[in-house]
Amino acid sequence: MRARRHHLVDLAVAVAVVGATVWIVRGGLSPSPVAPSSASPTTPATPSPTASVHVTSAYIIDGDTLTVLWDGHEVTLRLENIDAPELAHDGAPAQCLAAEAKTALQVLAPKGTPLSIVDSGLDRYGRTLAGVYLPDGRLANAELVRVGLAAPFVVGSDVRLLPPVRAAQDVAAAAGTGLFAPTGCTIPGRVASAGNDLDALEKQAANKASLSLLAPKVAAMNVTLTTLASELSGGSRNALVDGLPSATRDTLTRQVREFTTRLAIVRESLTGPR
Numbered sequence: 001m002r003a004r005r006h007h008l009v010d011l012a013v014a015v016a017v018v019g020a021t022v023w024i025v026r027g028g029l030s031p032s033p034v035a036p037s038s039a040s041p042t043t044p045a046t047p048s049p050t051a052s053v054h055v056t057s058a059y060i061i062d063g064d065t066l067t068v069l070w071d072g073h074e075v076t077l078r079l080e081n082i083d084a085p086e087l088a089h090d091g092a093p094a095q096c097l098a099a100e101a102k103t104a105l106q107v108l109a110p111k112g113t114p115l116s117i118v119d120s121g122l123d124r125y126g127r128t129l130a131g132v133y134l135p136d137g138r139l140a141n142a143e144l145v146r147v148g149l150a151a152p153f154v155v156g157s158d159v160r161l162l163p164p165v166r167a168a169q170d171v172a173a174a175a176g177t178g179l180f181a182p183t184g185c186t187i188p189g190r191v192a193s194a195g196n197d198l199d200a201l202e203k204q205a206a207n208k209a210s211l212s213l214l215a216p217k218v219a220a221m222n223v224t225l226t227t228l229a230s231e232l233s234g235g236s237r238n239a240l241v242d243g244l245p246s247a248t249r250d251t252l253t254r255q256v257r258e259f260t261t262r263l264a265i266v267r268e269s270l271t272g273p274r
Contacts, residue, residue, distance in 0.1 A: 052133075057113040062087050063101025063150055065127065068115060078127040079141045080120065081161040083153035083239045085179075096185035096240055097178060101149040108140050115140075120158065131161050142168040148178015151243025169243065179243045187231065187240050191252050194224050198259050198266075205266045218267050225263060228256050 055068040055075070063084025067076050085095035087102065109115060109132070119130040132140040141161055144150040146168035154162065173180050183189045201217055231241050232253045241249065 052116050052118055055115050055117055057109040057111055057115055059111065060102055060106045060109070063098065063105055063144060066105060066109065066132075068117070076127045077117065077119075077130045077132060078123055078125075079144070079150075080129045080131050080158065081153055081165050082141045082145055082150040083237070083242060084144060084150040085239045095238070097149055100178075101144065104144055104147060104149050105140070108134060108143055120160065123155070129158065139164055141165060145169050145243070146171050148172035148175070148180050148243070151179070151239040153239075153242065169245070172243075173245060173248070179240050180248075187228070187244065187252060188248075190224075190228060191255055194221070194228065194259055195255065197221060197224075198262055201266055202262065205269050211270055214266075214270055218263065218270065221263055222267075225256055225260050229253070229260070232256065 053070065055070045058067045058069050058074055060066045061076070064079045064082055065076065066079075067074050069075075084101040084105075085098040086092070087098045088094040114135055116133040117128075117130040118133070119128045121129060123129050134140055134143075139161070141150075142164040145152065145165050152162060152165045152169055172178055176182060179186050181189055182192050197217075198221060201214065201221060204214060204217075231238055232249055234241065244252070
C-alpha cells in the first residue's frame with residue numbers, strides 16, 4: 001500500500017512537471033524581450049509603436065534630427081510629422097531659418113536632457129521616426145512648429161502626430177512668427193519685399209528714369225518673381241512653403257502673379273517711345 005502511495009506521488013510530480021513545461025512553452029511566462037537577430041550590435045531593436053522609451057539627448061544635428069543615448073547606444077532620431085528648414089549640405093546653401101530651427105531644438109533638448117520617445121520604426125535613411133517628449137511633457141515636434149521653425153510633414157500614412165502639430169501651426173500663423181514672419185527671408189517676407197521693390201521700380205519708370213538704370217532692376221525683379229512662383233507651386237520640398245496653410249499660399253501666389261503682370265507693364269514702358 002505504501003509503495004503504491006509513493007508511486008502515485010511520483011506520478012503526480014511528473015504530471016505537474018510536464019504541465020508546467022507546456023504552460024511555459026505556450027507563453028505562461030513572459031521572458032525578457034530579445035532583440036531580433038537582424039539588429040546590429042550598436043542599434044537597439046525598435047520597440048512597439050505604443051511603447052514609451054526613455055533616452056537621453058546627445059547631439060542636435062538640425063531642426064528635426066538629433067542623436068540620443070538609448071540603452072547605452074547612440075541612435076539617430078528623426079522627429080515625426082514635422083520638417084525643419086535644411087542646413088547647408090551637398091553644395092546646397094542653408095535654407096532660411098535652418099540655423100534658428102537647430103538652435104531651437106538645442107534649447108528644448110540640450111545634451112543630457114532625459115527624453116521620452118514613442119517611435120514608429122525607421123525611415124529610408126535608417127533613422128528612428130519618433131515623437132519626442134520633453135521632461136515637462138511637451139511634444140518637441142509640436143513645439144518647433146509652434147514657434148514657426150518647422151512645418152507639418154507627412155510620409156506615406158504616417159499621420160499619428162498631425163493633430164498636435166497642426167494645432168501648433170495655427171498658433172504660429174496667428175502670431176506671425178518664424179516662417180510666417182512678414183519680413184526677412186521667409187516666403188511672406190520675400191513677397192512683401194518684392195512688392196516694395198516693384199513699387200519703387202514703377203515710380204522710377206513713371207519719372208522716365210534711364211533705360212540703363214531700370215533694365216538690370218527689371219531683370220533682377222523678374223528672377224525674384226519667377227523663383228517665388230516656382231517655390232509656391234510646390235515643385236520641390238521646402239519647409240518654408242510647406243508650413244504655410246493653403247489659404248496663405250494661395251494669397252501669396254496671387255500676389256506674385258499680380259506683381260509679374262505689373263512688371264511686364266514696366267518692361268513694356270521701357271521699350272516704348274520715351
